[in-house]
Amino acid sequence: MSRLSTSARRVLTLLALVSVSVAAWAAGADLGQADKQATNWTAIGMFGLFVLGTLFITKWAAAKTRSASDFYTAGGGITGFQNGLAIAGDYMSAASFLGISAAVMASGFDGLIYSIGFLVGWPVITFLMAERLRNLGKFTFADVAAFRFQQAPIRIFAASGTLVVVAFYLIAQMVGAGQLIKLLFGLEYWIAVVIVGALMMVYVLFGGMTATTWVQIIKACLLLGGASFMAFMVLLHFGFSPEAMFAGAVQIKTDLALKDGKVAEAAASIGQSIMGPGNFVKDPISAISFGMALMFGTAGLPHILMRFFTVPSAKEARKSVMWATGWIGYFYLLTFIIGFGAITFVLINPQFLDAKGGLLGGNNMAAVHLANAVGGNVFLGFISAVAFATILAVVAGLTLSGASAVSHDLYATVLKKGKADSAAELRVSKITTVCLGVVAVVLGIAFEKQNIAFMVSLAFAIAASANFPVLFMSVLWKDCTTKGAVIGGFLGLVSSVGLTVVSPSVWEATLGNPKGSALFPYTSPALFSMAIGFAGIWLFSVLDKSQRARVDRAGFLAQQVRSETGIGAATASAH
Amino acid sequence: MDESLVQRIASNPAYLQLKAKRSRFGWWLTLAMMVVYYGFILLVAFDKAFLSQLTGDGVMTVGIPLGFGVIVFTIVITAVYVRRANTEFDELSSAVAKAVLK
Numbered sequence: 001m002s003r004l005s006t007s008a009r010r011v012l013t014l015l016a017l018v019s020v021s022v023a024a025w026a027a028g029a030d031l032g033q034a035d036k037q038a039t040n041w042t043a044i045g046m047f048g049l050f051v052l053g054t055l056f057i058t059k060w061a062a063a064k065t066r067s068a069s070d071f072y073t074a075g076g077g078i079t080g081f082q083n084g085l086a087i088a089g090d091y092m093s094a095a096s097f098l099g100i101s102a103a104v105m106a107s108g109f110d111g112l113i114y115s116i117g118f119l120v121g122w123p124v125i126t127f128l129m130a131e132r133l134r135n136l137g138k139f140t141f142a143d144v145a146a147f148r149f150q151q152a153p154i155r156i157f158a159a160s161g162t163l164v165v166v167a168f169y170l171i172a173q174m175v176g177a178g179q180l181i182k183l184l185f186g187l188e189y190w191i192a193v194v195i196v197g198a199l200m201m202v203y204v205l206f207g208g209m210t211a212t213t214w215v216q217i218i219k220a221c222l223l224l225g226g227a228s229f230m231a232f233m234v235l236l237h238f239g240f241s242p243e244a245m246f247a248g249a250v251q252i253k254t255d256l257a258l259k260d261g262k263v264a265e266a267a268a269s270i271g272q273s274i275m276g277p278g279n280f281v282k283d284p285i286s287a288i289s290f291g292m293a294l295m296f297g298t299a300g301l302p303h304i305l306m307r308f309f310t311v312p313s314a315k316e317a318r319k320s321v322m323w324a325t326g327w328i329g330y331f332y333l334l335t336f337i338i339g340f341g342a343i344t345f346v347l348i349n350p351q352f353l354d355a356k357g358g359l360l361g362g363n364n365m366a367a368v369h370l371a372n373a374v375g376g377n378v379f380l381g382f383i384s385a386v387a388f389a390t391i392l393a394v395v396a397g398l399t400l401s402g403a404s405a406v407s408h409d410l411y412a413t414v415l416k417k418g419k420a421d422s423a424a425e426l427r428v429s430k431i432t433t434v435c436l437g438v439v440a441v442v443l444g445i446a447f448e449k450q451n452i453a454f455m456v457s458l459a460f461a462i463a464a465s466a467n468f469p470v471l472f473m474s475v476l477w478k479d480c481t482t483k484g485a486v487i488g489g490f491l492g493l494v495s496s497v498g499l500t501v502v503s504p505s506v507w508e509a510t511l512g513n514p515k516g517s518a519l520f521p522y523t524s525p526a527l528f529s530m531a532i533g534f535a536g537i538w539l540f541s542v543l544d545k546s547q548r549a550r551v552d553r554a555g556f557l558a559q560q561v562r563s564e565t566g567i568g569a570a571t572a573s574a575h
Numbered sequence: 576m577d578e579s580l581v582q583r584i585a586s587n588p589a590y591l592q593l594k595a596k597r598s599r600f601g602w603w604l605t606l607a608m609m610v611v612y613y614g615f616i617l618l619v620a621f622d623k624a625f626l627s628q629l630t631g632d633g634v635m636t637v638g639i640p641l642g643f644g645v646i647v648f649t650i651v652i653t654a655v656y657v658r659r660a661n662t663e664f665d666e667l668s669s670a671v672a673k674a675v676l677k
Contacts, residue, residue: 109626112642113619119646120612123653127601127608131660243633250634275636276627277619284620291616315665322657329650333643558581564594565584565671 039186042381043388047185050222050389051199057214061207068412068422071208071429072139072404073309076570078213080316084323086213087307089220090397091118091298091324092331094390095176095456097223100332101367104339105347108249108274111339115332117291121298122325126318129299132475132563133308134317138570140401141305141467142409145474148555149482150548151418154470155409157489161467162302162405164493165459166398167443169303170436172455173398174444177391183361184368184384190445192388197441200396204403204433209310212396219393222386224327226379227334230367233374234341249274249343256347274343286523290457293526297460300467303394303401314566335367342366345373395440403432454505457524461500465492465529473537475563478556481549484541492533499525583675593667597660604656608649615645 065071078086096118104111137143142158174193181192203211238244254271262270298304308317346352352360352369359365371383407429412420420428470489473480499520500506507518541549562568584590618626618641626638 109636109638109642112639113616116612116615116642116645116649119649120608123608123649123656124605126653127604127656243635246639247634272634273627275634276638277623284617287616287620288613291613295612315661318657318660322653325653326650329646332646336643557585558578560594561581561584561590564597565590565668567580567584567672567676 040184040381040384042377043384044185044187046381046385047388050218050385054199054203054211054215054218054389057218058203058207058211061210061214064210065206065208068408068425068429069139070210071426072306072400072408074209074213076310076312078310080311080319081323082213082217083307083311083316083320085220085327086216086310087304087320087324088327088331089216089223089390089393090304090307091328092220092223092390093173093176093394094180094387095172097227097335097390098180098364098367098387100335101339101342101370102363102365104336105342105366106363107278108340109276110278112336113277115335117294118298119325119329119332120291121295122321122328124295125299126321126325128476129471130308130317130321131314131566133305133471134311134314135563135566135569136475136559137309139306139309139408140404141302141471142405142413143309145470145485146413147474148559149474149485149552152414153482153486154474155413157470157486158467159405159409161300161462161470161489161493162409163402164497165300165302165463165467166402166405166436168455168459168462169301170395170398170402170440171443171447172459173391173395174440175447175450177388177395178444178448180387180391183365184387189448193441193444196392196395197437197444199392200399200440201433201437203392203396204400204437205430209306209400212393212400213307213310215389215396216393219386219389220327222382223390224331224334226371226383226386227331227338229379230341230370230374230383231334231337234337234345234370237341237344245337245340245344246275249340252343252348283522285527289522289527290524292530293457293461293464293524295464296468296530297462297464297526300463300471301459302405302463302467303397305467305471306401306404309570314569338367338370341374342370346370349373399433399436399440402436403429406432450510454500454503454510457505458497458500461496461524461526461529462493464526465496465533466490469530469533469537473534473541475559477541478560479541479553480537481541481544481546481552483544483546483549484537484539487540488533488535488537491536492529495532496525496529499529580675584671587671587674589667589670589674593664593671596667597664600656600659604652608652611645611648615641 064075067075069075096115100111100115103114133141133144136147140158140162142155142162145158146154174196177196178189178192181187181195182189185192203215207214234245235242238248250271252271253274254267257267257270258264260267307320311317311320346359346366346369349369352365352373354360359369361368368380368383368387372380375382407425411428412418412425416424466489469492470485473488474485502519503522503525504515504518505523507513507520508515626636626641628637629635630637630640
């Protein structure tokens, strides 16, 4: 039995809760293992409606998807507002919706620290990256990183970085989908994984980026709408007084501690503890390292970066991040209210508790039970369907970015030296999509019983330590060279994966080695692996005296001129 | 883009102004964001008592409005950049394009 369902049994003991859920979200708000529930036909019906709607969109998008450019970037015809919603959709995963609201329910303030970490990368992307990315890139972030460098080595690095990040992120999503479906729909694990894999392939294969984007936009609207309704109902209950909501939650936590046998004073302090930081941050190094992974990882996630190429201009790219930041920030405020609402509506409602006083289905069901409490069975079905749709949409985006890396970077640029025709490139990306889909389903099933809590945070750490430094240095540092970028990038990649393997969350929790045997004591490698990545790029660029290095440095001016003004940038294709 | 166009843009005064202004503004805002976020994280790491202290007679602590403040700050600082970029920087940028692309 996993730690989340174990923790559900001890839900009354706040301290136990804090330590368990902290381990879980420090590693990425993963959904963990879940018990199968009774089949929920309302939820399945609602999800069926969503699928039907998105299949119509895919049919419409398929008619528009003819060239490689349509497939990778929807022909560059997405507006800033639409793209902002799609980016927000990529970011508001089921794990962040269910995981963060569960974390807030369990320990209040600590859940807030987590959501803040996810948000603060966006302004940095806006200030330093978004417009330059749009001005330099065409289909993938490798277009930007390789702009003035020797194509083959950089592309091979970028494709590796993309595929590794996508693989870990995909596995986490697939396993999450299977667990969630057991919980919400009462279906078998493998059925859920196969459904996600099959639908995702249909979206990407036939509708390319256009379908992937619209699926994401629709899901983002449904999720924002549903979460807004829940937060509204919670606030309504307290007469729109936050003080009343917090006071109610503190009272309930105090009562629960009293019932657990604590003396009055200790119980009051346990109750009040949800209003301040608890054990989320074990040591300052882990805190900063984890913060860096979240902040800079966002700027290195390939499925997020590719969205900057779907808009027609740098101005729209900038508007995209503005909207995305606004929606994501709003969403995290909602999850905070939802988490506190769950304390009041769910934590002491016998309808949602098992014999031992834990939440039915585990702590991650907090938001789902709250949906039932404030909106009845139909709204419960709606929220369950939205949670599943969320995974589907994120998985489609991940697969598309993995397929682009293979077909555009490896096939068209490295193998065919940029001379592949659009039709052949499109064919390769579709074959890759099918392969990635099959691999995702197989890995999803293979990892069912594994503790994969570390995978999302590992994806962020790799993105921050490999993709981000290469992108950042190639765009902003004149003396960066091909050799420096490739060696430094691979150093960042290898060190972030290596340090994660020997950290407690993998070495002890997943590989089963004894407690305390992990060589690397911190929760996230980013502080160290980012430093290794940047230092590697700097050192090997400075030492690089080759002929190629002169060409690389000489190319900076033209690159800078284009990145600043957009003159010469790839434009939207006509439709 | 051919070499002469690159040179023409690179020596255009509006371009130089755009580059300098945007990069200075971007870096200052980045710095502000880092100070606010890592300031918050360091408070969480080193001074939990400060964040947990009550603001009044009720249950409200210093930490909750501060945390919400960081979220709001993040959105506002992004808006500040986008507003200036949409007006001043875009004007400079189109001035450059007008001057060099005839």
